[in-house]
Amino acid sequence: MNKQSEQHPSAAPLKVSGITVAYQKKAVVENVSFTLPEGRLVALIGPNGAGKSTLLKATLGLVPSIAGEVSIYGDTYKKMRSRVGYVPQRESVDWDFPTDALDVVMMGRYGHLGWIKRPGRREKELAMSTLEKVGMADFAQRQISQLSGGQQQRVFLARALVQEADLYFMDEPFAGVDAATEKAIIALLGELKAAGKTVLVVHHDLSTVEEYFDHVLLLNKKLIAAGPTETTFTPELLHETYGGKLAIVSSNGREALVGE
Amino acid sequence: MMDFWIILTAVLVASACSILGCFLILRRMALVGDAISHAVLPGIAIAFLMSGTRDSMWMLLGATAFGLLTVFLIQTLQTSGLQSDASIGIVFTALFAVGVLLISLNAQHIDLDLDCVLFGEIAYVPWDTWTLGGADMGPRAVWMLGITLTVILLLMGLFYKQFKICAFDPAMAAACGIPVLLFHYLLMGMVSMTAVSSFESVGAILVVGMLIIPAATAYLLTNRLGVMIGLSVAAGIVSAISGYLISYLLDASIAGCIVSVAGILFILALLLSPSHGLIAKFARRREAQAA
Numbered sequence A: 001m002n003k004q005s006e007q008h009p010s011a012a013p014l015k016v017s018g019i020t021v022a023y024q025k026k027a028v029v030e031n032v033s034f035t036l037p038e039g040r041l042v043a044l045i046g047p048n049g050a051g052k053s054t055l056l057k058a059t060l061g062l063v064p065s066i067a068g069e070v071s072i073y074g075d076t077y078k079k080m081r082s083r084v085g086y087v088p089q090r091e092s093v094d095w096d097f098p099t100d101a102l103d104v105v106m107m108g109r110y111g112h113l114g115w116i117k118r119p120g121r122r123e124k125e126l127a128m129s130t131l132e133k134v135g136m137a138d139f140a141q142r143q144i145s146q147l148s149g150g151q152q153q154r155v156f157l158a159r160a161l162v163q164e165a166d167l168y169f170m171d172e173p174f175a176g177v178d179a180a181t182e183k184a185i186i187a188l189l190g191e192l193k194a195a196g197k198t199v200l201v202v203h204h205d206l207s208t209v210e211e212y213f214d215h216v217l218l219l220n221k222k223l224i225a226a227g228p229t230e231t232t233f234t235p236e237l238l239h240e241t242y243g244g245k246l247a248i249v250s251s252n253g254r255e256a257l258v259g260e
Numbered sequence B: 001m002m003d004f005w006i007i008l009t010a011v012l013v014a015s016a017c018s019i020l021g022c023f024l025i026l027r028r029m030a031l032v033g034d035a036i037s038h039a040v041l042p043g044i045a046i047a048f049l050m051s052g053t054r055d056s057m058w059m060l061l062g063a064t065a066f067g068l069l070t071v072f073l074i075q076t077l078q079t080s081g082l083q084s085d086a087s088i089g090i091v092f093t094a095l096f097a098v099g100v101l102l103i104s105l106n107a108q109h110i111d112l113d114l115d116c117v118l119f120g121e122i123a124y125v126p127w128d129t130w131t132l133g134g135a136d137m138g139p140r141a142v143w144m145l146g147i148t149l150t151v152i153l154l155l156m157g158l159f160y161k162q163f164k165i166c167a168f169d170p171a172m173a174a175a176c177g178i179p180v181l182l183f184h185y186l187l188m189g190m191v192s193m194t195a196v197s198s199f200e201s202v203g204a205i206l207v208v209g210m211l212i213i214p215a216a217t218a219y220l221l222t223n224r225l226g227v228m229i230g231l232s233v234a235a236g237i238v239s240a241i242s243g244y245l246i247s248y249l250l251d252a253s254i255a256g257c258i259v260s261v262a263g264i265l266f267i268l269a270l271l272l273s274p275s276h277g278l279i280a281k282f283a284r285r286r287e288a289q290a291a
């Protein structure tokens, strides 16, 4: 099946089978299997410490998994790397690094450049137009520590978009952003979806899951459930995911779910 | 001519250290540079004992191997749960002690002076020359440093983007397929090479100073990595040359004067930097209060 991925354009963007990850012998992600459908926005939901970031990193080979397999468009991650874009949690880098917004976005092209080639005019133009797309063109030359949290998040997003991938992993892109930035990011996700791309987003705000996402994965060390939002994002399954830590609040006659 | 060789040696040390120092401080590994520059000592001693000569190639290999071993041991201790500063402290003092032991036990076979290892004696550089087939090829230290600097310029020139992204965002780098660990050890290998090729001439302490101070100075003055490296090298070279001249006037330790000048440049940057500078900060606060 691996070699035939070219003839199987319909292979799922991401298929995870029985993946287990442990830090110092303690399993934090256990026997997780799921398949993502193409062209959907997928939310990865679970309490703090559920292993969401770890699952993303293991899928990308950034932390070793002790069991299980990952297939991306029917092939290994190594071979399909150029079709994958990753937006890490914002705290994962040093924002005091001496570089500006444009330069960070250009880093998104490094994977396409190979060993020796340096980023040139084409990369600069691509990065600039992507910064425009996320509404950050005016900040291109700004040192990254002088950007607000939401602006930094947009720069990270631009860096992933400029990779021109087909499958995106985003770790809490909405963390610490205001309503306007959240709307802007959601609009971009909509565009990605319209272009047939698949996006897996770690998401914490349960009140917006139904509005934003087509598909959900519920994780708490083990995979609790995976499927379309209507059938999977249910109070029973959420209770199972969050344990007793979840309150169900009723507002405007409609049930809303609030995490701890 | 003597002066020329000494200044050239100091400039080569300063250039090599200033480039590598930028990456060390951005990766918050300044102390690892310190550790490596001490822990290469047993490598040098062993190379001495095995080859029986002061042959530079052996020393470079032995010391670089020990430099990498240092980095590996520090990481192993860290991943087993020890704090990073404690790991660094344990590894480099233990290795340095082994080096001191090896040298003192074999004092009659090794003509290495321990004072010289720590503080160096750049003034002796012109006399320790390398002869090839009877011809005098110039000071050995200049050759070793020249080779080291060439390797650094070559690797940095070819793989600048990899070193940069590995320093800024190693997770992203790994996701892009860049072998982060390889570039980590390449950087550490270059630091080891620099440490060993400069230790005899300028000593372990000056190497640490030149690794950290010019890079920290440059960090205060710019928001671009390329510019930071350029400024760092400039600060290093200025320290080297004016440090030498001052030591001549004062008749004081050359290495001491060079690092002192580097320290003065750092203090100037700390006061005067437009963005990080204390004076600029003070002025901004006054302005804010006035408003």
Ligand SMILES: Nc1ncnc2c1ncn2[C@@H]1O[C@H](COP(=O)(O)OP(=O)(O)OP(=O)(O)O)[C@@H](O)[C@H]1O
Pocket (backbone or CB within 6 Å): A023, A024, A028, A046, A047, A048, A049, A050, A051, A052, A053, A054, A055
């Ligand atoms: N480098 C590490 N070493 C040891 N344990 C770790 C490491 N990183 C994470 N863990 C542990 O693994 C578990 C899962 O962490 P992970 O970061 O994947 O959770 P998460 O679901 O992303 O949480 P959050 O919502 O807070 O981001 C946690 O219990 C955490 O303490």
Ligand SMILES: [Mg+2]
Pocket (backbone or CB within 6 Å): A052, A053, A054, A089, A171
């Ligand atoms: Mg997380």
